[in-house]
């Protein structure tokens with residue numbers, strides 16, 4: 001299982017979380033990534049943790065004020081990027097362009113979607129992975145794996161029907177090792193989570209608990 005921690009714009013210390021994620025990944029052997037804000041990517045990557053961007057735009061070098069260029073986040077140390085997160089939704093054409101931009105820059109791609117039908121649509125764009133995250137469960141205490149297990153199994157089925165090579169992750173409300181284990185049992189090969197680590201009093205302990213069943 002891949003554990004991708006999305007720091008969003010939470011007021012946590014990104015370097016502290018990144019160092020903890022790097023250590024816990026090294027100790028457990030579980031792949032852990034940290035998706036940081038653009039301005040934090042370089043110092044997060046300096047910790048040695050697998051570093052992701054939270055978004056890249058469907059643009060090339062040039063006159064694009066205020067946008068995120070895939071090459072720039074890659075140069076800063078990101079190796080992957082989220083696209084179309086529920087909090088930064090794009091039109092299908094822009095998702096397609098962002099996937100293309102990320103691939104051009106050598107970034108791994110994870111396209112998020114709200115439901116299995118959207119998962120099928122974005123899988124057709126050929127990203128490395130897709131992630132189903134029901135918006136109503138994001139930021140809450142109920143894990144998608146227990147609160148809406150069918151959405152995970154249906155998303156896995158929808159993606160497989162389009163392209164068996166695209167990994168399927170799930171997210172929303174995941175905060176414990178049990179949640180990660182349940183997500184795996186439903187067919188997900190990774191989880192996206194945010195508040196369970198970014199808002200934890202002790203992010204390192206939260207990460208240790210998350211990977212405990214996997215180590």
Ligand SMILES: O=C(CO)COP(=O)(O)O
Nearest residue numbers: 138139172173193194195
């Ligand atoms: O949006 C998410 C990850 O990208 C999920 O957020 P929570 O883990 O806070 O529910």
